[in-house]
Structures are given as structure tokens and as C-alpha cells.
Amino acid sequence: MTTSELDVPGVFADAEEMYAAALERLAAGDVRDAAEKAWCSALQATNALILARTGELPPGLPDTTRALRTTAVTEPAVRDLRDQYLTRREVLHGDCFYTGLCEPIEDTARLIRETADYIEQARRLAVA
Numbered sequence: 001m002t003t004s005e006l007d008v009p010g011v012f013a014d015a016e017e018m019y020a021a022a023l024e025r026l027a028a029g030d031v032r033d034a035a036e037k038a039w040c041s042a043l044q045a046t047n048a049l050i051l052a053r054t055g056e057l058p059p060g061l062p063d064t065t066r067a068l069r070t071t072a073v074t075e076p077a078v079r080d081l082r083d084q085y086l087t088r089r090e091v092l093h094g095d096c097f098y099t100g101l102c103e104p105i106e107d108t109a110r111l112i113r114e115t116a117d118y119i120e121q122a123r124r125l126a127v128a
Contacts, residue, residue, distance in 0.1 A: 008052045008126055015044035015119050026112055031105055035096035038112040042088045045122040049081075052126035065089070078125060084118050087111070 022037035043064060050067045051057045058064040065085075072082040092111055096102040 008048050011044055011048035011051055011057070012119070012123055012126075015041045015048060015122075017041075018044060019115055019119060022112055022115065026109060031102045031108055031112075032096055032100060034112050035092040035102060035108055038115040039088050039093040039097065042085060042092075042115050042118050045119040046081075046085055049122045049126045077128065081118070081121055081125060084121075088115070088118070 018037050018041035022034045022041060025031075025034035025037055043061070046064055046068055047057055050064060050071075053071065054067070058067055068078070068082050068085055072078040088111060091108065096108055102108045
């Protein structure tokens, strides 16, 4: 799929679908898989925000991170989202999924559930 075939609402819809899958995995007790799915949903929401702002979908994770950090320098409204993104990247993707360090489970589950707020915040910023 080329960038021109993607649209911002479609990328946000992908983020929502992945978030729903994260909640299903969390309910099933698979915190590690739920963490990765929540991270992927946050990543997609971030990609949608960047697509809305630049007209281009970042080709990879480093590009998404760079674009979000760059935007946060000039747009104070994006700073909180950047901080949440970096926390999710480190805790959900890095610690829990890759190394299996998901404890304390309550904190990891909270980050997973709060990803819905992250998606909504990215959506609001995409139209700002």
C-alpha cells in the first residue's frame, strides 16, 4: 500500500482495531501480547497524526519517533503526547514485550487501558 492510498481516518481505524485486540489479550491474561498490541495501536495513532500534519506516513519506527519529537519542539500541545509515546515505547514495547518485564502488572495494564486516551489525544491533535 502506498502512502497515497492511506488516509488519516484509516490509520486511526487501524489503531482502534489494534487497541481492541490489546484489550482482548489483556482480558485473556496475556499481558505481554496485550502490551505489544497496545504499543502498536499507539504507534499507528502517532503515524496518523504525522500523516495528518505532513501528508506522509513515516516509513519506520525511528522516523515516527523523530517526527513526533521534532513536532513537540515547536508545538507545546504535542509534548504530552510525545512523553506518553516514549513511555509506551519503553515500557510496553521494550520492557514488557521484548524482555518479559511486565511487572508490576497493574501498572502495565493501566498503560494498556490508557492507550485509548492516547489515541483520542492524537486524533484531536491531528485536526488541530
